[in-house]
Amino acid sequence: MTGTYRAAIDHAVAELRQGRIAAQRWPDGQLVFYPRGIRLGHGNETPNWETVSTGTVVASTTVHEHSHPEYQAETPFTLLIVDAEGARIMCRLAPDRAVPAVGDAVSLSVVSGARGAVIVAS
């Protein structure tokens, strides 16, 4: 049973608003985030949903200047790409934390703010 783009994205966004990072676990074991309505070659399969709460750091940068005023007002902030079993997640580093090194383990949580859910690593 295949899904749709909208259903997959809607589910993940709704889960984020509840504080959970919902990734898909497909029958072959692959963990996928952001979720897909269909995976090529797996059209008759249905993934299970799984909450991700940890990962390892792939890359980071601390942003001091941003072209958009709303984000500029939040500088400096650190962006991290986190890998969770091959699924990739963009997140913010918690403001009180030192920037972790590539390969370091981090825990992930979700903070709801004025513009919706933001994933925070600490």
Next chain:
Amino acid sequence: MTVALAGSADLVPSLDTGDTTTFDLMAQVADAVLTDSGIEAGEIDGLVTSSMIEAPFMAASVLAEYLMVQPSFLQHVDLGGCTGVASVIRAATAIEAGLCETVLVLTAATKGVARAGAPLGPSTVAPGYKEATPQGIFDVPHGATGGIFAYGMLASVTAQQCNLDEHHTYGLLARARSAARSNSSALHHRDAVPTMDEYARSPITAAPLRRLDSAVSSGGASAVIVTSERRARRLDRRPVLIAGMGERHTHRSITNMPSLAASGGVDAAARAFAMAGLRPTQTQLAMIYDAFTYLIPRGLCEAGIASANSVGSVMAGDSGVAVNPHGGQLGCGHTGVSAGMSLVTAATRQVAGRAGAVQATSHDICFVSGTGGEMSTNAALVLVGG
């Protein structure tokens, strides 16, 4: 390979193109490239174009109609900074397939300061997210937008891989800006070369990038004519033969880049050199996509022109390989979607021996890279003098 670059033209980049439309930039650069090449307008039977902000739908048809051409091959290419190189590849492929013989390849970007909209931000993704992309929904709300953050992440990786310090990146900036002083069509032609002290005081944008590590955003246009070798040999100059072409496209958002240590540019370059039957180390002239200083060492290493050990001397110009001798985007300006084509036009002049004050001494074998998005789209050309 039986296809050649037969002419090139650029409009001088501008920090503010005001009310000028993309129609104007496209038409001006098209006329200039016909003049440069000596090819008649009536010979044009192919058109490849980048996007036009005035024409979100069927841009290539809109432009062909405006230019009053009725080509047998028509293509709109939308691959970010990779667009110029990828457009040449599409034109060459169409010629080889027999769909057309002489293709006008145009890229242009306006930069109207007064009418510039706000960059992509939360207001464009929050309520209407169902019409947005996954990147807009899952990445942008963190502030992961505007592109510089992604190149900050990539620069950290490159600095470690190539053992770079601020003297290396300053050296790249200084060489580009010095070259621009000799290049009358460069944005920074009249600007003093920044000092090391000015570079060290330049504010960090996204660590480790400083403001001065970014090529300055500007409006502009660049164009080439791609034609059969047979036609190119009847012109009044040395043909610039397209010997090798390659591409690899791996992601849109950097979040999904398979490895930040190696972009699709590695495979794009390997394919182009293999098609040309040349080794990367035979390169005499390297035109590397340089929206940021750090992309030069990265591009040289990913193409195999330099190694982590040799990249310092290649960057410094001590290896016999000329790197962006016209000043690149760091010297000439980053003309949006047209920036990648500005390296193709410069390469065309170099290989033909028509680059004037910025002509490289050895210019028979030239590598050109195109990099778009967040190292998302990657294309490469190997050009040889005919």
